[in-house]
Amino acid sequence: MGDQTYSRRVMRCSDSNRLLRKRDTETLHMWYECLTKERRGSEYLKKFKQISPSCSVALELLTPHTEFCNVRKTRKDLMDLQRTIEKPVVVQGIGLHSGKESHITLRPAPPDHGVVFHHMRHETDIPARPEFVVDSHHATTLGVNGSRIQTVEHLLAAAAGLGIDNLRIDVDGEEVPALDGSAKEFVALFERAGTVSQPSPRQALIITEPIRVGNERRWIQILPGTAFQISYTLDVDHPLVGTQAVSFPVTERAFVSQVAGARTYGFLRDVPSLWKQGLAQGGTLDNAVVVGKRKVLNGNLRFQDEFVRHKVLDLIGDLSLLGRPLVGHVIARNAGHALNYQLVLAIKDALTVTSRAIRSATRARVRERESDPVLQKGLQPLPGAAL
Numbered sequence: 001m002g003d004q005t006y007s008r009r010v011m012r013c014s015d016s017n018r019l020l021r022k023r024d025t026e027t028l029h030m031w032y033e034c035l036t037k038e039r040r041g042s043e044y045l046k047k048f049k050q051i052s053p054s055c056s057v058a059l060e061l062l063t064p065h066t067e068f069c070n071v072r073k074t075r076k077d078l079m080d081l082q083r084t085i086e087k088p089v090v091v092q093g094i095g096l097h098s099g100k101e102s103h104i105t106l107r108p109a110p111p112d113h114g115v116v117f118h119h120m121r122h123e124t125d126i127p128a129r130p131e132f133v134v135d136s137h138h139a140t141t142l143g144v145n146g147s148r149i150q151t152v153e154h155l156l157a158a159a160a161g162l163g164i165d166n167l168r169i170d171v172d173g174e175e176v177p178a179l180d181g182s183a184k185e186f187v188a189l190f191e192r193a194g195t196v197s198q199p200s201p202r203q204a205l206i207i208t209e210p211i212r213v214g215n216e217r218r219w220i221q222i223l224p225g226t227a228f229q230i231s232y233t234l235d236v237d238h239p240l241v242g243t244q245a246v247s248f249p250v251t252e253r254a255f256v257s258q259v260a261g262a263r264t265y266g267f268l269r270d271v272p273s274l275w276k277q278g279l280a281q282g283g284t285l286d287n288a289v290v291v292g293k294r295k296v297l298n299g300n301l302r303f304q305d306e307f308v309r310h311k312v313l314d315l316i317g318d319l320s321l322l323g324r325p326l327v328g329h330v331i332a333r334n335a336g337h338a339l340n341y342q343l344v345l346a347i348k349d350a351l352t353v354t355s356r357a358i359r360s361a362t363r364a365r366v367r368e369r370e371s372d373p374v375l376q377k378g379l380q381p382l383p384g385a386a387l
């Protein structure tokens with residue numbers, strides 16, 4: 001199945017998902033878990049057809065996606081080479097939250113450098129890593145020793161979506177420009193800069209155990225899988241949003257055509273409170289979708305389900321803080337930056353535990369060998385051998 005057919009299926013799927021009720025979307029996620037854990041998708045599908053016709057439509061459409069990802073992601077894909085950009089590029093604009101003008105320059109960086117912001121006024125480097133997140137309220141802010149760079153997620157999503165591992169981002173200001181509120185213009189900027197492979201392999205971060213954060217209403221979990229996939233459900237008590245659900249494999253093509261263009265959004269009713277908190281100072285109809293009581297103030301949406309797609313965009317940006325391409329299926333419901341960040345920390349913790357477990361198992365094996373008299377004998381230096 002080609003990517004185009006796949007995209008059409010996703011579109012059809014999200015259309016049908018508009019019919020889903022809250023209970024159905026829960027069921028959908030449950031099905032996903034069952035499929036991944038127990039490989040009993042078709043059995044569950046039969047059951048859900050009886051429970052809910054609209055849900056079963058979505059499930060049928062989603063089934064080939066999972067299979068599609070499974071067969072396409074081979075070991076070779078996981079051993080891709082790292083990438084950076086070919087030449088520096090510059091962009092400027094107003095920050096969504098600060099309302100202040102800033103200039104950024106994207107520059108190539110060597111292998112294993114990762115994505116690192118450089119706060120030009122303070123001459124400080126701020127790596128795009130979980131330990132440098134200083135705020136995840138309404139946007140992701142990175143900082144070190146009082147230097148802060150706000151709203152990094154859309155730019156990070158564009159870099160991750162295009163498979164760029166190493167990048168230096170000079171920021172003359174306090175916030176990444178909002179541009180049109182999506183990652184579309186960042187994608188265009190990266191395309192202008194060109195990308196190149198580097199002589200160093202990527203190290204994929206392969207999820208081996210389910211990890212979950214959140215509560216009953218808002219949660220994210222990541223399950224083992226054979227590729228990076230995001231399934232997202234957004235439930236908002238507003239007639240223009242309602243329940244929206246999508247599922248994407250995070251490939252470059254799917255990212256560019258299905259996710260990158262989805263703009264950030266806000267509700268008109270929340271604007272006074274955001275302003276009071278010093279947020280959304282630079283928000284306009286040119287960089288955010290504003291949802292009024294009965295209509296979207298900007299006119300047309302770019303996608304019928306632009307809201308949930310933007311949530312996927314934010315999630316891709318926040319997860320890129322892990323610094324390695326993920327192999328696992330992320331399933332989220334009504335999450336946000338704070339919860340995305342919690343998942344990043346949970347994955348990081350799991351990794352540390354795993355590496356600790358591996359290290360202690362290795363140490364135990366070494367000790368075992370050291371005390372084995374047969375092996376001990378073999379380890380005795382030969383007469384005259386240089387050690």
Ligand SMILES: [Zn+2]
Binds near residue numbers: 153264310314
């Ligand atoms: Zn966003």
